[in-house]
Amino acid sequence: xxxxxxxxxxxxxxxxxxxxxxxxxxxxxxxxxxxxxxxxxxxxxxxxxxxxxxxxxxxxxxxxxxxxxxxxxxxxxxxxxxxxxxxxxxxxxxxxxxxxxxxxxxxxxxxxxxxxxxxxxxxxxxxxxxxxxxxxxxxxxxxxxxxxxxxxxxxxxxxxxxxxxxxxxxxxxxxxxxxxxxxxxxxxxxxxxxxxxxxxxxxxxxxxxxxxxxxxxxxxxxxxxxxxxxxxxxxxxxxxxxxxxxxxxxxxxxxxxxxxxxxxxxxxxxxxxxxxxxxxxxxxxxxxxxxxxxxxxxxxxxxxxxxxxxxxxxxxxxxxxxxxxxxxxxxxxxxxxxxxxxxxxxxxxxxxxxxxxxxxxxxxxxxxxxxxxxxxxxxxxxxxxxxxxxxxxxxxxxxxxxxxxxxxxxxxxxxxxxxxxxxxxxxxxxxxxxxxxxxxxxxxxxxxxxxxxxxxxxxxxxxxxxxxxxxxxxxxxxxxxxxxxxxxxxxxxxxxxxxxxxxxxxxxxxxxxxxxxxxxxxxxxxxxxxxxxxxxxxxxxxxxxxxxxxxxxxxxxxxxxxxxxxxxxxxxxxxxxxxxxxxxxxxxxxxxxxxxxxxxxxxxxxxxxxxxxxxxxxxxxxxxx
Amino acid sequence: xxxxxxxxxxxxxxxxxxxxxxxxxxxxxxxxxxxxxxxxxxxxxxxxxxxxxxxxxxxxxxxxxxxxxxxxxxxxxxxxxxxxxxxxxxxxxxxxxxxxxxxxxxxxxxxxxxxxxxxxxxxxxxxxxxxxxxxxxxxxxxxxxxxxxxxxxxxxxxxxxxxxxxxxxxxxxxxxxxxxxxxxxxxxxxxxxxxxxxxxxxxxxxxxxxxxxxxxxxxxxxxxxxxxxxxxxxxxxxxxxxxxxxxxxxxxxxxxxxxxxxxxxxxxxxxxxxxxxxxxxxxxxxxxxxxxxxxxxxxxxxxxxxxxxxxxxxxxx
Numbered sequence: 014x015x016x017x018x019x020x021x022x023x024x025x026x027x028x029x030x031x032x033x034x035x036x037x038x039x040x041x042x043x044x045x046x047x048x049x050x051x052x053x054x055x056x057x058x059x060x061x062x063x064x065x066x067x068x069x070x071x072x073x074x075x076x077x078x079x080x081x082x083x084x085x086x087x088x089x090x091x092x093x094x095x096x097x098x099x100x101x102x103x104x105x106x107x108x109x110x111x112x113x114x115x116x117x118x119x120x121x122x123x124x125x126x127x128x129x130x131x132x133x134x135x136x137x138x139x140x141x142x143x144x145x146x147x148x149x150x151x152x153x154x155x156x157x158x159x160x161x162x163x164x165x166x167x168x169x170x171x172x173x174x175x176x177x178x179x180x181x182x183x184x185x186x187x188x189x190x191x192x193x194x195x196x197x198x199x200x201x202x203x204x205x206x207x208x209x210x211x212x213x214x215x216x217x218x219x220x221x222x223x224x225x226x227x228x229x230x231x232x233x234x235x236x237x238x239x240x241x242x243x244x245x246x247x248x249x250x251x252x253x254x255x256x257x258x259x260x261x262x263x264x265x266x267x268x269x270x271x272x273x274x275x276x277x278x279x280x281x282x283x284x285x286x287x288x289x290x291x292x293x294x295x296x297x298x299x300x301x302x303x304x305x306x307x308x309x310x311x312x313x314x315x316x317x318x319x320x321x322x323x324x325x326x327x328x329x330x331x332x333x334x335x336x337x338x339x340x341x342x343x344x345x346x347x348x349x350x351x352x353x354x355x356x357x358x359x360x361x362x363x364x365x366x367x368x369x370x371x372x373x374x375x376x377x378x379x380x381x382x383x384x385x386x387x388x389x390x391x392x393x394x395x396x397x398x399x400x401x402x403x404x405x406x407x408x409x410x411x412x413x414x415x416x417x418x419x420x421x422x423x424x425x426x427x428x429x430x431x432x433x434x435x436x437x438x439x440x441x442x443x444x445x446x447x448x449x450x451x452x453x454x455x456x457x458x459x460x461x462x463x464x465x466x467x468x469x470x471x472x473x474x475x476x477x478x479x480x481x482x483x484x485x486x487x488x489x490x491x492x493x494x495x496x497x498x499x500x501x502x503x504x505x506x507x508x509x510x511x512x513x514x515x516x517x518x519x520x521x522x523x524x525x526x527x528x529x530x531x532x533x534x535x536x537x538x539x540x541x542x543x544x545x546x547x548x549x550x551x552x553x554x555x556x557x558x559x560x561x562x563x564x565x566x567x568x569x570x571x572x573x574x575x576x577x578x579x580x581x582x583x584x585x586x587x588x589x590x591x592x593x594x595x596x597x598x599x600x601x602x603x604x605x606x607x608x609x610x611x612x613x614x615x616x617x618x619x620x621x622x623x624x625x626x627x628x629x630x631x632x633x634x635x636x637x638x
Numbered sequence: 639x640x641x642x643x644x645x646x647x648x649x650x651x652x653x654x655x656x657x658x659x660x661x662x663x664x665x666x667x668x669x670x671x672x673x674x675x676x677x678x679x680x681x682x683x684x685x686x687x688x689x690x691x692x693x694x695x696x697x698x699x700x701x702x703x704x705x706x707x708x709x710x711x712x713x714x715x716x717x718x719x720x721x722x723x724x725x726x727x728x729x730x731x732x733x734x735x736x737x738x739x740x741x742x743x744x745x746x747x748x749x750x751x752x753x754x755x756x757x758x759x760x761x762x763x764x765x766x767x768x769x770x771x772x773x774x775x776x777x778x779x780x781x782x783x784x785x786x787x788x789x790x791x792x793x794x795x796x797x798x799x800x801x802x803x804x805x806x807x808x809x810x811x812x813x814x815x816x817x818x819x820x821x822x823x824x825x826x827x828x829x830x831x832x833x834x835x836x837x838x839x840x841x842x843x844x845x846x847x848x849x850x851x852x853x854x855x856x857x858x859x860x861x862x863x864x865x866x867x868x869x870x871x872x873x874x875x876x877x878x879x880x881x882x883x884x885x886x887x888x889x890x891x892x893x894x895x896x897x898x899x900x901x902x903x904x905x906x907x908x909x910x911x912x913x914x915x916x917x918x919x920x921x922x923x924x925x926x927x928x929x930x931x932x933x934x935x936x937x938x939x940x941x942x943x944x945x946x947x948x949x950x951x952x953x954x955x
Contacts (some may be wrong), residue, residue, distance in 0.1 A: 016948050017877060021759065024752050031749045032819050046814065053733045060678055131952040133688035136673070137734075157684040164691075237691055244733040265731070265739050266913075267816065267905035293814050302804050302814025302903070509746045514670030514918060531677070542787060551680045 027203070038262065041270055041289035043629045044612065046308040049462070050266040050292040052249035056220040060138040062533070065217045067290070069273055070626040075104050075123070075199070076485060080617040080625055083432060083537055085211045089118055089221070089255070090199075099206025099573060106197040111276040112223050113252075113259040120193035128185055133157050134240040139535075141219040147202045147268035156181055160551045163238035169627050171235045178233060178240070183362050198376045205568055205570060208578055209538035219514065223253035239293040239408040257283045257627040259631035266292045267455065271626065282631040284615060303364070306512055310616065310629070314365070319415035322365045327418070330360035340478050347618060348610040352632070367418045369620040372533035372602040373425050373542070376478075376494075377520070378402075380595050381396075381556035384477075387522035391474060392526055396454035398594035401476075401527070402440050403447035404501040405494055407599050412580030414489045417605060420596035424544040424590050434539055434579045437587035443502040451502055457505040465503040476506040479517035479525035487529050490599065494527075520554045530554065531602065537621065539582040541568070546595055550633040556594035561586060639946060650932065657931040658706065658924065665915070665923045666698050670728040672918040693729060695920070709928055725925035730917045736925035739910060744929065746816065748908035750899070751892040753822055754829035755884065758891075761830065762837025762880070763873075769838065770845020771878065772869060781838060788835035797828040798903035811873070814903050825902040829895055835886050837880050838864045844876025878949060885941035889934050 052061050055477040056068045069077070075090040077109045080626040100207060110118035119206035130137045131149050133156060143149040163169070163177050174305040190202030203210065213219065232561035244251060252260040257279070269290045273283050291308060296315040302308050316322070330337065333354050340350035357363050378398045384390045391397050406419045420427075423439025451457065456473050465473045476498065480487035488510060506527075522530055534541040544550055547566060548558040565585040572578040590598065607615060615628035673689045674680060687696075694701040707713035711722035765781035772778055788796075805813040811824050838912035848854060849872055857867045877897060898907030907926055914922035 018872070020944055021756060025756060028749055028753050028756070031745055032822065035745070035749075035817060038817075050731070052731055053795070055733065058732065060675060133682075133684045134692075136681060136685050136689045138679045139674070140682055140685060153682070153684060157688065162686075234692075238687060239692065241692060244727070247733045264905065265734055265742050267742070268912060278776065291814065291903075295900050298801065298901060298903050300816055301801055304806055304810065305813045307812060307814045414909065438885065450708075512669075517674070518669055533678075 021427045022266065041287040042285040042631055043287075043310065043506065043626075044289045044291055045310045045626075046291050046293050046302060047312050048292075048296065048299065051263075051269060051290075053244065054252065054260070054263070055124065055135075055244055056135045056217050056222060057135050059218055063290075066218035066624055066626070067271075070258040070288075071112070071216065071252070071260060072222070073118075073256045073258045073277075074217065074220045075106075075214045078212070078215045078537065078621070078623050080478060080621075080623045080628065081619055083619060083621050083623075085215060088215075088310075089123075090214075092478050093211075099358040100203045102201045102203070102210060104199040104201070106199065107278065108197060109278045109410070110255060111278060113274045113276050114223070115194070115276055116223070116225075116253075118255050119196040119219060120199040121196065122221040122224055123199050124191045124193055125224045127191060128182075128189070129222065130218060131185075131189070132181075132240070133160075134242060134393075138216065139216070141214055142216060142218055143434055144204070145203050145207045145213070147204050148188035149190075152185055152189050155184060155516075156270070160238040164236065168425050169235055169238070171233065174233045174235045174238045177238045177551055193309055207570070208537060208572075208575055209540065212536035212538055214410075217234055220261045221255060223255070227252045239368060244272045258288070260286070268292065283627045284463065285626070288433065288629060297302055301609070308630070309608060309613050312604070312624075314605040314607050319365070322362065323367050323417050323605065325357075325360055325362045326365040329357050329363050330359065332358070333628065346614075348614055349614070351610040364607055366606045366608070366618075367603050368606055368618050368622065369420060369427065370602040370604050371427060371430050371621045372530045372601050373422050373427060373527075374419075374529075374602055375422070375425070376597040376599065377525070377528045377555045378527075378595055378597055379523060379526050379531045379555060380434070380558070381523050384526065385522055387517075388474070390526065391430060391456070394454045396450050397456070398597075399440065399592075400451035400454065400502060401498065402594050402597045403443045403450060405497050405597060405599070406442045406636065408442070410493050411600055412491055414493055415486060417603065418598055419600035419603050422601045424586060425596060425598060426586060427533070427601040427620060430534070431539060431577065431579075432575070437475070437583055437590060439587075439590040440594070450561075461553045463503055464505065473504050477526040478506050478508045479516060479519055480510055480527040481529065482510045483513045523554070523556050527597070528554070530596075533602070534621075539579070539586060540569075543582065543589065544588060555595040557593065559593060564595065639943070643939065643943065646935070646942075648933050653933045653935055654905075654928060655706075658928055659702075661927045662698075662702055662924060664919055665918070666701075668918045670918050672920060673696075677897050681768070683952035693726075693921075701920070705924055709925065726921035728914075728919055728922045730914070730919040731924070734922050739922065740907065740925060740929055743905060743910055744908040744933075746904060747892060747895060747899075747908060749822065749899075750825055750829065750904060750906055751888065752896055753826040754891050754895075755833065755888050757826055758830035758833035758837055758887070759880070759884070761834035763841055763877075765834070765838035765869065766841025766876075767845060767873065769842035770849065770872075771864075773842075773846060778842075782842070785838045788831035793831070793897050794901055796831055797825070797898055798954055799888070800824050800828055801901065815902050821902075825898050825904050828901070829891060829898045833891065836887070837883065840879050840883060841873075841876055844879055845872055848872035848876050850873075881945055881948060885938050888941070892937075893930060894935070934955070 047063050051064045051067050052069065053064060054071060056072050059065055059068055062247055073088045075088060076085050077088040079086050089106050089110045091107040093102060095102050114213045127143060129135045130140055131143050131153050134155060138152060140454055157323055159177065159181060192200040195199065209594050226246045230245045232241050234241050249260045249262050257274055257277045259274040260270040262270040270287060272287045293302060300313055300316050303311050336354060337350045341347060351363050375492055378401065379390055379392050382393050411419050411421060423441055423568055424436045426436055428436040453463060455467050458465050478491050480491050481557060491508040495508060498504040498506055532542060542612060543566060545552040546557050546562060565588060569578050569581040569585060572581055604622060606616065612627065612632050615630040644776060673686055690696045694704050705726060708724040708726065709718055713719040714722040717889055727737060728734045728736055765785060769778040769781055801813055805811045815821055854867060854872055856873045896912050897905060899906040899909040910927045914926065
């Protein structure tokens with residue numbers, strides 16, 4: 014019997030020891046739940062929202078965006094000037110900006126970091142954000158060719174690779190428009206004036222990294238001549254940043270904790286001394302964790318029943334609409350107003366908040382002359398594309414399918430999101446006009462038929478509607494659209510679902526007629542939404558090529574008067590969403606947040622949704638255990 | 639005994655190599671490029687090419703052999719790489735090496751898996767003994783009905799139910815975290831239920847069979863108490879099938895915990911592995927498979943050795 018029990022007792026002892034070794038840390042002042050972990054803390058490699066949000070706490074760029082007003086504020090740069098021709102920007106860096114190890118932040122750090130973003134080895138998704146700088150795009154291509162020639166050559170030794178790298182850096186210094194006349198002055202020369210250059214500078218991919226720390230983890234591969242970057246420097250204890258917070262703990266897909274950076278120059282900016290980001294993948298568990306008080310803010314509530322939660326929240330807002338109006342007119346924030354109201358009654362709640370976001374959900378319409386299977390593409394005709402757009406009742410899709418209070422989208426740029434920019438009207442729901450557009454394009458429903466045919470009697474090919482399986486909403490929307498096209502235009506639609514990897518491959522190959530898509534803006538200028546329709550853009554999945562549209566974008570970029578430039582961009586967008594229609598915009602995204610306004614403040618409701626952890630403020634004392 | 643261990647250890651690398659090869663072939667066939675994000679901006683072609691070269695993604699044979707060399711420590715032994723057993727950086731989460739991910743995740747999965755096996759054994763034994771001693775009593779009926787539910791219900795249902803009742807309503811346990819013993823209770827119970835149910839049926843059947851044998855009659859005739867008869871004589875034999883079941887059960891608890899990990903936000907390897915497959919993170923997939931297949935072969939060996947130790951009559955070939 015002892016023999017029988019022994020292994021179990023040994024196992025029990027081992028578990029107890031393991032549990033004792035893994036003791037929980039004290040609760041942070043604010044705990045945030047996210048459905049996925051940060052992918053990287055290397056700012057030059059970032060592209061996900063949660064990474065960029067974290068970067069704004071761990072790093073500080075030249076300037077930053079005010080979360081409430083979306084104005085550009087000084088950050089590491091205390092002032093800047095732009096030359097008469099709009100091409101040369103001179104930034105004066107503040108002398109009290111410090112890295113979290115106490116080192117001063119210099120202009121050389123910025124040049125080092127931006128150079129990282131321009132070499133192929135860093136694999137920056139956003140390398141094109143540097144392309145406005147003189148020589149940047151050319152340098153990336155040059156370095157690729159240089160290393161390619163080396164790898165094919167006969168001599169591959171560590172010395173040769175090191176000479177190759179020296180040559181590359183010398184070439185960079187000679188050709189790229191970045192200069193540091195002294196430690197606290199950065200001069201950037203642009204190819205052409207960029208009206209929104211400061212917006213780009215505020216983007217986290219242009220944040221500096223601490224060169225000595227990053228260099229410790231870089232090695233040179235003598236075989237390829239390329240740098241190999243190990244990311245060991247993004248770990249707690251090693252990481253050095255220049256933002257309001259420093260990295261205290263990071264465990265893979267588990268939790269990430271940041272704490273006040275004592276070397277940060279503007280200590281008053283920081284509200285909470287510590288913030289923890291907890292990674293909880295299951296949406297229902299996230300909601301329960303919020304209810305149990307484990308987390309204070311859910312950044313992306315994705316439960317299937319969130320529509321019902323949103324309705325309960327709306328109910329509460331309706332009940333107290335008058336009082337809220339009065340309080341907000343008196344100058345209180347919406348959260349302050351909500352916190353002062355009585356407890357929610359049955360069927361009501363005030364901890365779920367649907368907030369508009371800086372992005373648009375659309376369906377891509379394939380504009381290529383032929384489809385991937387070699388057959389002619391009827392959607393190559395812009396008239397057909399307009400007809401498809403006009404036949405969709407977006408409000409109905411939002412009310413019946415989505416049910417989370419999204420805003421109908423007839424444009425790509427969410428209206429009101431960019432100061433000084435007025436959105437065009439776009440095409441709304443107009444089945445009458447849709448039929449006319451389709452007829453003008455040569456397709457109509459003839460007597461005794463239910464399907465649209467052309468003059469020679471051939472039926473309109475079935476629309477191949479592609480969506481990915483990662484969200485059941487896509488299928489529901491696809492089915493709703495199939496019915497609308499069938500009843501309003503007599504068109505047949507075949508929906509096709511793919512796993513998101515396979516879906517992306519089909520999208521790249523142009524193997525679809527209609528495919529679901531979406532886009533979030535990166536910076537406060539309409540071009541963040543319009544550039545992807547440029548003929549040469551890598552993200553132009555629709556295969557839309559129009560010299561006319563490209564010329565309009567160019568015209569806007571050459572315009573020096575900001576107001577006139579935005580007006581040209583308005584025309585450009587109007588052309589895109591009223592005439593050319595490579596897109597069928599459906600709705601502007603919104604996010605569903607969970608937080609209790611009586612206990613947490615500092616979450617911005619501006620639709621750019623530039624949330625910053627340093628703004629999070631516990632109202633009452635959150636119990637610390 | 640020693641020849642058995644030696645033979646199994648010699649077999650180990652071949653089993654692991656076979657698992658590695660099959661998994662690699664399947665993982666390579668997953669569509670898509672792990673270096674690109676499913677949504678959002680596309681990196682420049684030059685950048686994708688440079689990354690593919692760095693990670694050997696441009697050639698499957700190159701990847702297969704260089705990864706195997708680094709992971710097995712052969713490259714290190716030959717002086718080609720600085721680190722033995724280097725499973726490479728994760729392709730999707732470039733800040734982490736697979737070694738770091740496993741170091742964090744494997745202990746979590748082991749604690750969860752072993753705890754659930756302990757709970758399953760305790761629950762299963764209790765229910766099985768009651769049932770075996772008093773067959774068809776109301777206690778037996780109740781425990782067998784619960785066992786049936788335990789086997790039939792998927793763990794995302796039992797897990798969510800336990801969470802709602804014990805974490806959200808009663809607030810006995812925390813939710814959405816991992817670290818203290820309290821965080822372990824609900825996921826371990828959820829994971830243990832199907833195993834507990836199976837064990838209880840094994841024990842019940844074994845006890846029924848044992849209680850009718852001659853040596854039990856002899857033990858009773860000697861004047862032993864009924865409890866003594868049951869535990870010292872009947873249970874000892876009735877438990878043997880449970881012991882042989884525990885080998886595969888432990889393997890299943892360690893590898894099959896991803897649903898439980900997801901429902902309870904447990905940062906274990908099961909969840910990371912499924913994420914890796916979904917995003918075609920080749921290095922992560924291969925690293926997890928190598929470590930897990932090695933561990934499983936070793937656990938099975940350990941169970942066999944234990945079996946022999948508990949009951950020396952059993953000769954293992």
